[in-house]
Every structure is written in structure tokens, then in C-alpha cells.
Amino acid sequence: MKALLMDQKDNVAVVLQKLETGKAVDIILGRDVVDSVTPTMEISFGHKIATRDIKAADPVMKYGEVIGRATQSIPRGAHVHVHNVISIRGTAAQK
Amino acid sequence: MTKKNQKQFLGFRRADGSFGVRNHVAVISVMDNANPVARHICDRVQQAVPVCATFGRGPLGPDIEVHRRTMIGLGTNPNVYAAIVCCLEPKTANAIAEGIAKSGKPVETCVIQRDGGTIGATEKGIRLASRFAVEASMMQRSPCDLGELILGLECGGSDATSGIAGNTVTGIVSDRVVEAGGTTILSEPAEILGAEHILSRRAVNDEVAQRLVKIVKWVEEYARSLGQDLIGSNPAPDNIAGGLTTIEEKSLGALKKAGSSPLQEVIDYSARPTKKGFVFMDGPAPAVENMTGLAASGVHMIMFYTGQGNHSGNPIVPVIKSCGNPNTLKIMPENFDLDLSAVILGEMDLPGAGDIAMERLLQVASGRLTASEVLRQGEIAVSRYALCT
Numbered sequence: 001m002k003a004l005l006m007d008q009k010d011n012v013a014v015v016l017q018k019l020e021t022g023k024a025v026d027i028i029l030g031r032d033v034v035d036s037v038t039p040t041m042e043i044s045f046g047h048k049i050a051t052r053d054i055k056a057a058d059p060v061m062k063y064g065e066v067i068g069r070a071t072q073s074i075p076r077g078a079h080v081h082v083h084n085v086i087s088i089r090g091t092a093a094q095k
Numbered sequence: 096m097t098k099k100n101q102k103q104f105l106g107f108r109r110a111d112g113s114f115g116v117r118n119h120v121a122v123i124s125v126m127d128n129a130n131p132v133a134r135h136i137c138d139r140v141q142q143a144v145p146v147c148a149t150f151g152r153g154p155l156g157p158d159i160e161v162h163r164r165t166m167i168g169l170g171t172n173p174n175v176y177a178a179i180v181c182c183l184e185p186k187t188a189n190a191i192a193e194g195i196a197k198s199g200k201p202v203e204t205c206v207i208q209r210d211g212g213t214i215g216a217t218e219k220g221i222r223l224a225s226r227f228a229v230e231a232s233m234m235q236r237s238p239c240d241l242g243e244l245i246l247g248l249e250c251g252g253s254d255a256t257s258g259i260a261g262n263t264v265t266g267i268v269s270d271r272v273v274e275a276g277g278t279t280i281l282s283e284p285a286e287i288l289g290a291e292h293i294l295s296r297r298a299v300n301d302e303v304a305q306r307l308v309k310i311v312k313w314v315e316e317y318a319r320s321l322g323q324d325l326i327g328s329n330p331a332p333d334n335i336a337g338g339l340t341t342i343e344e345k346s347l348g349a350l351k352k353a354g355s356s357p358l359q360e361v362i363d364y365s366a367r368p369t370k371k372g373f374v375f376m377d378g379p380a381p382a383v384e385n386m387t388g389l390a391a392s393g394v395h396m397i398m399f400y401t402g403q404g405n406h407s408g409n410p411i412v413p414v415i416k417s418c419g420n421p422n423t424l425k426i427m428p429e430n431f432d433l434d435l436s437a438v439i440l441g442e443m444d445l446p447g448a449g450d451i452a453m454e455r456l457l458q459v460a461s462g463r464l465t466a467s468e469v470l471r472q473g474e475i476a477v478s479r480y481a482l483c484t
Contacts, residue, residue: 004259016440030444031446031447046255046338062344062347063348065290065293065343068340081340082335089341089342090327090342
């Protein structure tokens with residue numbers, strides 16, 4: 001199982017296959033495996049897994065940039081998406 | 096055969112020092128009313144490609160300049176060996192032909208009202224096009240440097256794979272072309288809305304940064320004036336289902352096509368860049384319309400990632416279609432030039448995918464045909480800002 005870390009500053013990785021709870025996933029940055037994370041829930045293809053503990057109101061980093069803010073604390077291995085992230089710029093996902 | 100880190104390919108040298116990756120006899124209809132004449136000429140002549148205008152008769156306001164600049168730009172594109180300008184009346188035909196002739200290319204006109212109506216103009220065009228086709232066939236390719244390349248960056252029919260694999264690979268290619276001294280052009284301000292502040296930080300000076308922010312703001316307000324809330328409706332429900340959480344994330348995914356090079360310039364739709372390196376072109380997002388602007392601005396070819404499947408091409412410039420979605424590749428394999436599904440399946444890393452994309456780019460530049468050329472899916476659409484009266 002693999003997930004892509006797009007930048008070393010990121011705290012989320014993009015999942016390449018559907019992840020099952022408890023089955024560890026390799027985190028790939030460029031050509032290297034840089035970490036191994038155990039998902040704490042099912043995460044779909046194309047969705048994000050937290051590669052570090054993210055505190056409530058912390059920035060969510062992807063591509064080395066802030067893509068939103070955590071609305072609650074997100075532990076390492078959890079699914080990161082519209083239920084626990086708010087856009088700083090937009091409003092659609094919050095409806 | 097291409098070698099790793101190869102930075103040369105074979106192109107056709109032009110009188111003005113530029114080179115083309117193709118050697119087209121372009122039969123350009125400058126107004127919708129002459130499109131059938133251009134198509135009929137190309138039906139009869141090997142190597143002739145029809146470039147058929149949308150609208151073009153009686154433009155008003157900004158469209159006068161946009162249409163003129165786009166048609167001249169298409170004729171001036173370095174992939175064109177010679178141009179035949181088809182038109183209803185002589186005034187516009189001559190104006191466009193004169194604009195194209197400045198590049199040193201052979202240019203002729205077929206004017207319906209002057210050259211014997213539909214039949215006479217078509218016959219004249221067939222004679223001219225066949226002469227040009229034979230001349231073009233005498234040209235040989237010679238070595239060109241990657242640093243002379245101008246590459247358009249495009250995506251369309253995006254899905255979850257676009258931000259993971261596709262656009263990132265396009266971005267790797269963009270950075271390598273810029274590093275070699277070449278120019279890459281990204282477009283579609285609507286698609287970077289939400290991340291424009293991030294791109295503006297890469298601008299080489301404040302003027303460029305402000306211009307970028309201004310054109311993105313314009314498209315947001317323009318959409319709003321027509322009842323479309325671009326920020327409020329992005330990510331769309333299917334984006335969210337695919338894993339995109341915020342508009343910043345979606346737009347950053349689109350922006351990945353531009354790699355990490357500094358932003359040198361912001362240009363108008365179909366205008367020529369004046370700087371080398373990574374450049375941003377204003378213009379609407381729909382692919383045919385956007386690629387028309389890129390072709391008119393002088394790109395040699397376009398790198399185009401599509402997840403869900405986009406089959407369109409451009410009559411003047413080859414469009415390299417890449418896809419990483421295994422499902423799409425299964426449904427329409429003949430529409431693609433580059434299979435990136437190994438990245439999605441975890442079997443290839445991104446730098447490795449960048450290598451094979453660069454290899455394909457050099458092959459296409461040296462003559463390998465793309466799917467949209469082989470299947471003749473090239474089409475143009477010229478951006479329009481006002482109605483005619």
C-alpha cells in the first residue's frame with residue numbers, strides 16, 4: 001500500500017489504493033519511502049491520510065503550501081477531508 | 096531512439112531563425128463563412144491542414160484585436176511552412192496575410208469575391224496548397240536545442256489522478272524545459288483561483304504578480320456577473336468525492352503543471368511571450384479554445400494531462416495526451432500518447448515518470464505523431480468577449 005507525500009513540508013499524503021484500518025501504508029516522497037503510517041480508518045483512493053498529528057486550527061499542508069485549517073485535532077493515520085478541514089479561501093466544502 | 100537527459104531533437108528551420116516540430120501547409124479560413132472552402136482545399140491536398148475560424152465576420156470591441164491577433168498568430172506559428180488565407184473579401188484577407196508574411200513564410204490568399212466565387216477560390220487554393228506541399232516535402236529536419244522549445248501546459252477532464260500524477264509530471268517536464276533555456280506557458284486563471292496568491296509569490300517582480308492577481312480577480316467577477324460563484328462551487332461534489340477538500344488544494348493541483356520555475360510574464364490570450372522561462376497566459380479554460388490561444392502565442396507543442404479523457408487536438412501543434420487513470424486508458428487507449436497509470440498503481444515514482452514524459456516530448460518534437468494528429472481531432476475556437484450586432 002502506498003501514499004504519496006507531495007512535499008517534505010506536508011502533513012498529509014495522498015492515498016493510491018483504498019486503505020483498510022490497521023494495514024500500514026508506505027509514504028513515498030520522490031523516489032524514497034520516507035515513512036510508514038497505520039490508517040485508523042478506511043481511506044479511499046485519491047483521499048488524504050494524516051502523516052503527523054495535526055492539532056485543531058493547525059494548517060493542513062499539501063504541495064508545501066497551506067490548503068486549509070484543521071477544525072478539530074486529527075491524529076496521525078486519520079482521514080483528512082471536509083469533515084475536519086476548513087478552507088481559508090472558500091466556502092463550498094463547508095456547506 | 097532517445098537517450099536519458101537528451102536535450103536535442105530534430106526540427107525544421109525557418110527563415111526567421113525559429114524552427115518547427117511540424118511542417119504544415121496551413122489553409123486558414125479567417126471567418127466562419129470561408130470555412131467550407133478551407134476544408135474542401137484540405138480534402139484534396141495531402142499535408143494541408145484546415146484552420147477554421149469561429150465567427151470572425153464583423154467583430155466588435157475587444158474581439159477585433161483578439162480575432163486578428165489569433166488568426167495571424169496561428170499562421171505565424173513556427174510549425175507552419177506556408178499559409179493560405181481564405182476569406183470572403185480581400186481587405187481582411189490581405190491584413191491577415193500581411194501579418195503572417197512578416198515571419199518570412201510563404202503566404203497566399205484565396206478570396207471568394209475576387210477569385211471566382213466558391214469554386215474559383217477553392218481551385219486556386221488547391222493549386223497553391225499542392226505547390227506548397229511539394230516544397231515542404233523537400234525540407235529536412237536538423238538538430239535543435241531543448242532551450243529553443245516553447246511548450247504549452249494543459250489539463251482537462253480532470254479527476255483524482257490529475258493532482259497526484261498527471262499535473263505533477265507535466266510540472267517536472269515544465270521545469271526541465273525551463274532549466275534548458277526554453278519557455279513553458281500555463282493558462283486558465285479560473286483554474287488557479289484559490290491558489291493565485293501562491294503563484295504570484297513566484298513572480299519575478301511586483302508588476303507581474305499584480306497582473307496575475309488582476310486577471311484571476313477579473314474572471315471571478317465576470318463569472319459572478321453571470322450568476323456563477325466560482326469560489327463557492329469549488330471543489331464540486333465530484334471533486335470532493337474524489338478526495339479534493341478545498342479550493343486551494345484543487346487549484347494547487349492545477350498549478351502543479353507549472354512546476355516550480357519563477358513566473359516571468361503574464362500575457363493576453365493568443366499574444367506572444369516576450370520573455371523566456373515560465374509564463375502565464377490569460378484565457379478561458381475550455382480546452383479547444385485554450386489550445387487555440389496557445390498555438391497562436393507560438394507554442395511548438397502542448398503537454399496535456401487528462402484523467403477522465405479528452406481527445407481533442409490542435410491543427411497546428413501536436414498535443415501530447417497523458418493519462419494515469421487505468422479505467423480511462425482501458426476505455427479509449429488510442430487517444431493517448433503517454434500512459435502514466437504506473438504512478439497511480441504505485442509501480443513508478445514521479446521522477447521516473449518525468450523521465451518517460453521527457454522522452455516522449457523529444458520523440459514528438461522530432462516527428463512522432465500524436466493520437467490527436469493521427470485521428471485528425473485538431474480543432475480551433477477563438478475566444479470571444481462581445482456579441483456582434
